[in-house]
Amino acid sequence: MTAVTNQSIGNLLTKGVRNVWYPICPSHFLGEKPISLRRLGFKVVLWRDVAGRPVMLEDHCPHRGAPLSMGMPLGDRIACGYHGVEVRKDGTVVTVPGSPGCKLEGKNCVKSFPTEERHGVIFAYAGDALHPEPIELQFPEQLSSPEYSSFLCYCEWEGDYRYVYDNVMDPMHGTFLHKQSHSMSFGDTTATFRVRETPTGFVFEKEGQRNVNFDWTEFLDTGVHWMRLEIPYPATGGPGGNFHIIGAYTPITERRAAVFHWRCRKVDGWQRDTWRFLYKNRLEARHWRVLEQDRVMLEQFEPDANLRENLYQHDMGVARLRRVFRTKAEAQLKALEAAGLPLQ
Numbered sequence: 001m002t003a004v005t006n007q008s009i010g011n012l013l014t015k016g017v018r019n020v021w022y023p024i025c026p027s028h029f030l031g032e033k034p035i036s037l038r039r040l041g042f043k044v045v046l047w048r049d050v051a052g053r054p055v056m057l058e059d060h061c062p063h064r065g066a067p068l069s070m071g072m073p074l075g076d077r078i079a080c081g082y083h084g085v086e087v088r089k090d091g092t093v094v095t096v097p098g099s100p101g102c103k104l105e106g107k108n109c110v111k112s113f114p115t116e117e118r119h120g121v122i123f124a125y126a127g128d129a130l131h132p133e134p135i136e137l138q139f140p141e142q143l144s145s146p147e148y149s150s151f152l153c154y155c156e157w158e159g160d161y162r163y164v165y166d167n168v169m170d171p172m173h174g175t176f177l178h179k180q181s182h183s184m185s186f187g188d189t190t191a192t193f194r195v196r197e198t199p200t201g202f203v204f205e206k207e208g209q210r211n212v213n214f215d216w217t218e219f220l221d222t223g224v225h226w227m228r229l230e231i232p233y234p235a236t237g238g239p240g241g242n243f244h245i246i247g248a249y250t251p252i253t254e255r256r257a258a259v260f261h262w263r264c265r266k267v268d269g270w271q272r273d274t275w276r277f278l279y280k281n282r283l284e285a286r287h288w289r290v291l292e293q294d295r296v297m298l299e300q301f302e303p304d305a306n307l308r309e310n311l312y313q314h315d316m317g318v319a320r321l322r323r324v325f326r327t328k329a330e331a332q333l334k335a336l337e338a339a340g341l342p343l344q
């Protein structure tokens with residue numbers, strides 16, 4: 001049996017730790033036809049069942065390995081386009097039209113993923129062999145509470161998804177990389193940070209500076225590895241106080257990440273309408289410009305950039321977050337090893 005090594009931990013981290021939900025794609029990706037995506041070390045097919053709920057299976061026909069996404073969705077099943085084998089949404093082969101009664105029928109041999117569609121996004125649970133049942137999925141109040149209004153902003157970046165987490169866990173880059181931005185030109189260019197524990201994760205914050213700039217970031221583990229932050233808005237940003245961002249990032253490949261941000265504001269009534277109007281007409285373009293600064297910077301990082309670093313006090317949050325992921329990955333692999341199950 002393979003032992004848990006730095007390399008196996010690294011491999012798992014590259015694909016994303018297991019036993020947690022991940023955002024997969026915006027809801028609008030799913031139309032009439034099945035789609036094929038790479039996520040979390042898998043190639044997956046998605047379509048909608050008879051009730052309109054998203055189904056996600058590994059995009060691999062159990063007969064000869066043709067992509068199921070080239071087949072025909074039949075509600076709760078999909079028929080492979082190559083020889084017509086039908087696979088149910090739970091991964092069980094229901095019919096083999098070319099050879100009825102063959103032993104493939106009735107076999108559950110295609111990996112299936114539990115899904116949830118919430119806040120404009122399809123989420124999937126990636127459990128390992130010891131944890132096939134999904135855990136509870138809880139949303140931050142910015143998404144779950146009716147007091148907030150939000151817009152989803154989705155993009156894909158050419159880089160390791162962990163660089164996106166690192167970027168968001170690094171408030172100080174706001175003062176430099178985004179210094180031209182409308183809301184991040186204030187605040188000290190030097191600061192001392194501290195880590196504060198919370199029931200669901202931790203906050204990484206500037207000492208003695210709040211509501212001036214991008215002054216803190218929070219990591220929350222509530223079934224998804226969320227990031228949360230707030231950025232103060234000038235009066236021209238309209239009603240609603242600080243601008244809140246909820247993020248979560250999913251590996252597509254080793255060098256490509258799916259980036260989900262919900263841009264939120266605590267507004268209701270006429271304020272909600274005002275903000276939503278302002279956002280669409282003025283603010284969204286500004287926010288995209290800021291996000292582009294991050295993308296352009298991160299895409300230029302070498303894949304091994306994080307092997308040649310000299311971290312300082314402002315990077316405590318980054319170091320802490322990497323440790324959280326690494327500890328989880330190591331524990332998951334050790335549990336599989338102890339159970340005599342293959343390390344994935």
Ligand code: FES
Pocket residue numbers: 061062063064065066080081082083084085
């Ligand atoms: S490869 Fe799918 S039915 Fe043959």
Ligand SMILES: [Fe+2]
Pocket residue numbers: 173174177178290294
């Ligand atoms: Fe940024």
